[in-house]
Amino acid sequence: MISTRAQRTAGATKYDPANGEITISLASISLAWDAFEQHGWEQFSSTVRHELIHAWQYHEFGEADHGRTFDRWTDMLNTTQHCERFKSPNxxxxxxxxxxxxxxxxxxxxxxxxxxxxxxxxxxxxxxxxxxx
Structure with missing residues (x-):
């Protein structure tokens, strides 16, 4: 899914407990391209791996956070607990x-x-x- 409203993160993972659906949303194409140009492929692909950990958490536990279950995957997937901001706040x-x-x-x-x-x-x-x- 592509968000046209994302302004502070390159991605987000959502879980619908009613039907078990897990959705990974990436920022709009223009913002995603800005993030890619500013931070390069390594940082941007790290964001995708970061969101995949959240998808796994939702699948396994029905909730996601940046706690211990998240942390144990960051080194293995070569990502970080918090993604770098790619747009400056107002x-x-x-x-x-x-x-x-x-x-x-x-x-x-x-x-x-x-x-x-x-x-x-x-x-x-x-x-x-x-x-x-």
Whole structure:
């Protein structure tokens, strides 16, 4: 499946527990080509292997994450736990307490009203900064 809305990742794996269907979505062709041109075949093919691990997790366990079952396959499949971002965000959410930074690509509710949300790691207040890239 090809997504025309993907902005921060080159791929995603989804599982429908109702019918057991596992779908691996790759970013739109233009974004996929941008990722390929920016990072090369090795990085982009690593993303595909990364998503295949998630597909295996869904098949075997009905859920997927980047935990221990994921980690045990990364070396064997020559991939990483987190794929490199291939598009710069438009905004950064920054925690005032722990300094954590989360990229944001769309003007979502949390970008518009960060005072209504808190950091998922420490509960601190959030502020929004426009990305400079």
């Amino acid at each position: 905004w950064w959410l920054i925690c005032e307490e722990c300094g954590g930074q989360l990229p944001r690509f769309q003007r979502s509710k949390v970008v518009k009203q960060p005072e209504n949300y808190s950091c998922g790691d420490c509960g601190g207040s959030l502020r929004v900064e426009e990305a400079t890239e």
